[in-house]
Amino acid sequence: MSKKYSMIENGAETSKIKKFFQKDFSQVIIFAIPMLFLAVFLLYPMGITLLRAFWKPASYNFKFTGWSLDGFRQFFRTKLYLKSLRNSVVVSTSVTLLTLLIGVPMGYCVARVKIPGKKLLVSLGILPIIMPSFVGAYTWVILLGKNGILRVALNWILNPFGIKIPSIYGMFGMILCMTLTYYPFVFQMAYGAFSGANALLEESAMLMGAGKARIMRTITLPLIIPSLGAAALLVFVRAIGNFGIPAVIGGNNYVLPTLISFAYSGDGDINFSSSIAVLNVAITAIVLFVQKYIVSRREYETISSSHVEVKQHEGVGARVFAIILCLIVLIFSLLPQVTIIVMSFFKNWTGLLPTGFTLDNYISIPRKAHRELFNSFFLSIVATMLCAIFGSILAYITERKKPKGASLLDLSIMAPFILPGTVVSIALISAFGGNSVFKLTGTYTILLISYMIRRTPYVYRSVAANLTQLNPSLEEASTISGATWFYTFRKVSVPLIMPSIISGSVMTLTTLLQELSTTILLSGARTRTVPILIYNAVLANSLGQASALSTVLLIVVFIIIYAMNSRKGTNLASSMKM
Amino acid sequence: MKKALAVLLMLAAVFTVFAQGAAEADAAQGAKTEKMELYIYTGGTIDECQALIDAFNVKYPNVKCQMVQDKSANIPTRIINGEEADVIILIAKENLDSILDYYVPYKTANDALVEDVYKDSEYRYYSISMPLQTIMYNTEEVKGDMIPKSWFDLADPKYKGHIVLTSPSTGSGYAQLYMLYKLSGDNLELAKKIAENGTTYLPDSTTGPAAVERGEFWFTLTGEKNVATAMAKGSPVNYLYPEEGTGRRVEGAGIIKNGKNLEAAKLFMDWLTSTDGAETLRSLGRRSVSSAVAGPDYLPALNEINFFEYNDAEAASIKKALQAEFNTYL
Numbered sequence: 050m051s052k053k054y055s056m057i058e059n060g061a062e063t064s065k066i067k068k069f070f071q072k073d074f075s076q077v078i079i080f081a082i083p084m085l086f087l088a089v090f091l092l093y094p095m096g097i098t099l100l101r102a103f104w105k106p107a108s109y110n111f112k113f114t115g116w117s118l119d120g121f122r123q124f125f126r127t128k129l130y131l132k133s134l135r136n137s138v139v140v141s142t143s144v145t146l147l148t149l150l151i152g153v154p155m156g157y158c159v160a161r162v163k164i165p166g167k168k169l170l171v172s173l174g175i176l177p178i179i180m181p182s183f184v185g186a187y188t189w190v191i192l193l194g195k196n197g198i199l200r201v202a203l204n205w206i207l208n209p210f211g212i213k214i215p216s217i218y219g220m221f222g223m224i225l226c227m228t229l230t231y232y233p234f235v236f237q238m239a240y241g242a243f244s245g246a247n248a249l250l251e252e253s254a255m256l257m258g259a260g261k262a263r264i265m266r267t268i269t270l271p272l273i274i275p276s277l278g279a280a281a282l283l284v285f286v287r288a289i290g291n292f293g294i295p296a297v298i299g300g301n302n303y304v305l306p307t308l309i310s311f312a313y314s315g316d317g318d319i320n321f322s323s324s325i326a327v328l329n330v331a332i333t334a335i336v337l338f339v340q341k342y343i344v345s346r347r348e349y350e351t352i353s354s355s356h357v358e359v360k361q362h363e364g365v366g367a368r369v370f371a372i373i374l375c376l377i378v379l380i381f382s383l384l385p386q387v388t389i390i391v392m393s394f395f396k397n398w399t400g401l402l403p404t405g406f407t408l409d410n411y412i413s414i415p416r417k418a419h420r421e422l423f424n425s426f427f428l429s430i431v432a433t434m435l436c437a438i439f440g441s442i443l444a445y446i447t448e449r450k451k452p453k454g455a456s457l458l459d460l461s462i463m464a465p466f467i468l469p470g471t472v473v474s475i476a477l478i479s480a481f482g483g484n485s486v487f488k489l490t491g492t493y494t495i496l497l498i499s500y501m502i503r504r505t506p507y508v509y510r511s512v513a514a515n516l517t518q519l520n521p522s523l524e525e526a527s528t529i530s531g532a533t534w535f536y537t538f539r540k541v542s543v544p545l546i547m548p549s550i551i552s553g554s555v556m557t558l559t560t561l562l563q564e565l566s567t568t569i570l571l572s573g574a575r576t577r578t579v580p581i582l583i584y585n586a587v588l589a590n591s592l593g594q595a596s597a598l599s600t601v602l603l604i605v606v607f608i609i610i611y612a613m614n615s616r617k618g619t620n621l622a623s624s625m626k627m
Numbered sequence: 628m629k630k631a632l633a634v635l636l637m638l639a640a641v642f643t644v645f646a647q648g649a650a651e652a653d654a655a656q657g658a659k660t661e662k663m664e665l666y667i668y669t670g671g672t673i674d675e676c677q678a679l680i681d682a683f684n685v686k687y688p689n690v691k692c693q694m695v696q697d698k699s700a701n702i703p704t705r706i707i708n709g710e711e712a713d714v715i716i717l718i719a720k721e722n723l724d725s726i727l728d729y730y731v732p733y734k735t736a737n738d739a740l741v742e743d744v745y746k747d748s749e750y751r752y753y754s755i756s757m758p759l760q761t762i763m764y765n766t767e768e769v770k771g772d773m774i775p776k777s778w779f780d781l782a783d784p785k786y787k788g789h790i791v792l793t794s795p796s797t798g799s800g801y802a803q804l805y806m807l808y809k810l811s812g813d814n815l816e817l818a819k820k821i822a823e824n825g826t827t828y829l830p831d832s833t834t835g836p837a838a839v840e841r842g843e844f845w846f847t848l849t850g851e852k853n854v855a856t857a858m859a860k861g862s863p864v865n866y867l868y869p870e871e872g873t874g875r876r877v878e879g880a881g882i883i884k885n886g887k888n889l890e891a892a893k894l895f896m897d898w899l900t901s902t903d904g905a906e907t908l909r910s911l912g913r914r915s916v917s918s919a920v921a922g923p924d925y926l927p928a929l930n931e932i933n934f935f936e937y938n939d940a941e942a943a944s945i946k947k948a949l950q951a952e953f954n955t956y957l
Contacts, residue, residue: 109703109725129954187837195843218827218843296831301957303794307830311796314700317707317725397860399841404861482708490710491695573710574666574693582673585696588833589672590840590856 079535080452083443087461090498094476095464098323101479106312106321111479120324133303136220138332140295140304141288143224148232148284149277155232155378156239158371163361170375171240172611177382178233179606180389181565181580182226183293184599187587188385189226190298191398193217198401199384218300226294229382231284238280242273248359278344283466285336289329290469292566305329309471319479326472333467386603393596410597418582418598425579425602428493429561432500437554439501440508441546445538448516449524463510465503470566473503478570491573499567504560508553515549516542548616555613559606663690665891668710670699670878671717675911679716682907683898690891699878700798706883713886714895716755717913719798719878720939723752731882731889736897745877745916752881753900756913758850759876759932760803762867763836763857768845778810778869781846782820789845790824793832795953800832803848804953805942806874809935815952822956840864852912855925859912866926872933877916 105117124130159170192199194217203214215221254264292306312322396405447455481489489495527537565580579598586595669676673696680692699719703726730751745754793800811817829835835847840862854866882892898904905915912923922928
């Protein structure tokens with residue numbers, strides 16, 4: 050009897066093992082690899098930074114200096130630091146509100162009013178964010194400084210009304226410059242939301258007698274609130290992490306990234322700079338929490354079997370208003386780009402107009418920047434490809450398979466979105482510097498890793514947003530027919546989500562081409578990129594040279610974005626969702 | 628997806644082929660003589676470092692130099708973090724002093740040309756140039772009697788709101804604060820009065836001179852090289868060495884033990900401390916410490932400038948205290 054049982058048990062045991070090996074583990078493996086990658090290259094460095102924040106501040110010392118709250122004490126006991134904290138909050142909040150004020154009406158106008166050249170407007174409307182912020186800040190000094198051509202013109206117009214443009218140095222300059230740099234996030238998201246919102250609901254309301262204002266208040270706006278919440282958060286994160294603009298035109302109004310730079314560059318104190326970085330991230334986390342709370346209470350899903358084209362306003366008044374609004378915003382926000390293109394043909398621009406026409410700034414590019422051009426394109430393209438593969442597979446797994454720990458994966462992927470580039474770089478330096486087991490600083494590998502960590506969210510979010518709108522029945526049909534999940538992913542899902550992969554990849558590629566904050570701290574002798582050369586030229590006060598290089602990047606980026614916008618179904622906004 | 632991937636792969640492949648082509652061309656040239664490599668970390672600009680490399684390669688074409696550029700104050704952090712620099716150049720003395728354990732002491736072949744005051748007693752580093760701090764002013768805004776004569780004039784209410792300086796929380800800004808401290812008789816009275824005169828303290832040392840060039844502000848304190856560069860471009864600026872003089876600041880170079888190319892590093896240090904090296908520095912607008920070499924174009928000769936004491940060791944020891952006190956004025 051017992052022998053029989055034993056045989057049965059053995060049989061059960063064998064079939065369990067057999068079943069175990071017959072199981073499809075590819076999903077687990079594919080889930081585990083990115084988790085491992087994120088654990089090693091994001092959670093570990095960030096963990097070290099968090100620990101360092103609680104080490105005793107010390108100049109030029111990477112070793113353990115003892116547990117201490119001195120960094121935080123020093124911060125909260127110094128008037129200047131508290132003032133900087135206040136400045137950071139005031140600037141970021143003001144910029145967020147102003148970008149909403151500009152971006153939402155503009156997004157509505159482009160999406161809902163019948164105006165010509167929409168693709169061009171959408172393509173031009175992304176350019177302000179595609180420029181190193183310190184270069185943009187310099188151009189605002191040229192334009193709105195004491196002798197700036199725009200200041201002279203505006204003062205001439207406003208003088209009869211007794212209005213004078215305030216100095217560009219200070220809070221006004223910082224808020225203006227950041228608003229015009231970051232409003233594209235809101236504009237693109239609002240445009241995407243207004244053109245994608247289900248028109249059936251609005252039409253039904255209209256049929257039931259609701260007025261336009263009521264429809265806007267009770268249907269349209271609630272539908273786009275999640276998108277606006279995401280855009281607002283993105284702007285806030287960018288604004289609070291920006292170093293370049295406050296460095297050039299902030300004057301005595303320091304902000305948190307200024308203090309991180311003081312601690313890191315002025316004192317070589319990586320521990321104290323970590324303490325400030327942790328405070329910076331804590332503020333962002335609070336804002337993220339508030340945003341999630343507000344948006345989650347107003348999140349709606351619309352289920353519809355048919356797609357109705359959004360109705361366009363065709364009235365003359367609406368069309369004229371939309372065109373004027375878009376033109377004013379675009380002209381003002383693209384002035385830095387225009388200034389850079391003009392400056393690239395001159396030697397100097399210290400007065401009202403530039404002086405010393407020259408083509409040397411362009412002629413010298415092949416000689417001076419051939420390696421940097423190669424590095425910029427090589428690193429950006431390879432990193433984009435990796436982000437596209439990595440991001441879309443991860444989005445597919447978390448969205449469709451919903452494995453255990455998916456929320457942890459989601460949080461890990463999105464974390465770098467709320468971390469300033471400098472914070473990520475400092476974390477990577479302390480984790481993978483020359484003294485660590487895995488010495489990676491100065492290599493292509495560390496740059497690719499940092500780019501992947503910081504930019505995968507674009508493809509990930511874009512694809513995830515697309516997948517939620519796709520009915521899984523096609524994929525289920527494939528699986529029922531016996532295909533593995535990976536085969537289904539390749540043959541069924543990828544063709545369907547291709548537009549979102551492209552928009553996420555375009556956002557990744559274009560922002561990587563001008564990436565500076567991470568690259569400057571991690572690059573070595575062989576891995577210098579074009580933005581580093583631009584930064585150096587600005588430091589050496591060779592604005593012509595910096596402008597020529599910036600113009601080259603600008604043209605490449607514009608061509609890529611315009612080509613993408615000409616493709617049906619792609620939408621940059623989906624890659625910015627949080 | 629396939630098409631997009633194929634295009635991206637092709638682009639990546641094209642760039643790789645170009646890169647390999649460039650590397651092969653470099654290798655063919657280097658094979659003519661004994662090939663050496665050298666990793667130079669510079670606190671100067673990329674263009675300056677490239678000019679030094681080009682001049683060095685005229686004599687030593689077999690040494691293939693690679694550079695890493697960063698702020699002078701960031702270079703010690705990179706060294707402590709183990710980056711494999713062979714030599715560091717154009718680094719402010721206070722930063723050179725922060726990594727004394729990381730040098731390979733080396734007495735250069737041209738040691739006799741360098742005065743004792745410009746080298747470390749244990750030959751860990753040599754001073755090569757002098758980032759002398761001067762008052763830069765805009766000549767269209769400041770003329771005749773308005774031109775100050777003394778450092779103390781900067782506290783004059785007639786200049787209220789027209790001065791831009793670098794925050795003393797940065798390396799160069801602190802050097803300026805320490806100079807004002809010495810001028811006041813070891814206190815921050817003068818620095819406080821200047822701060823109370825509506826002075827703007829920018830967080831980056833490069834932005835002040837550009838602002839004065841454009842006439843946004845009338846005065847700034849900066850390295851004399853920045854004034855010479857702006858004057859060469861035709862910008863309406865001039866320099867001013869106040870009657871009390873200026874602090875004798877230096878910046879230098881040394882061989883780092885993290886590096887793997889000691890012989891090439893020695894060759895570079897020999898060249899840098901030679902008259903040829905000093906002349907190259909001069910041509911870049913930097914003031915060489917070598918008395919055999921004239922001052923840079925647009926700037927006065929060394930013997931025309933007054934100096935007052937600049938004690939690096941003391942400056943380093945009281946840095947935190949001075950910065951903390953000054954921060955209360957902002």
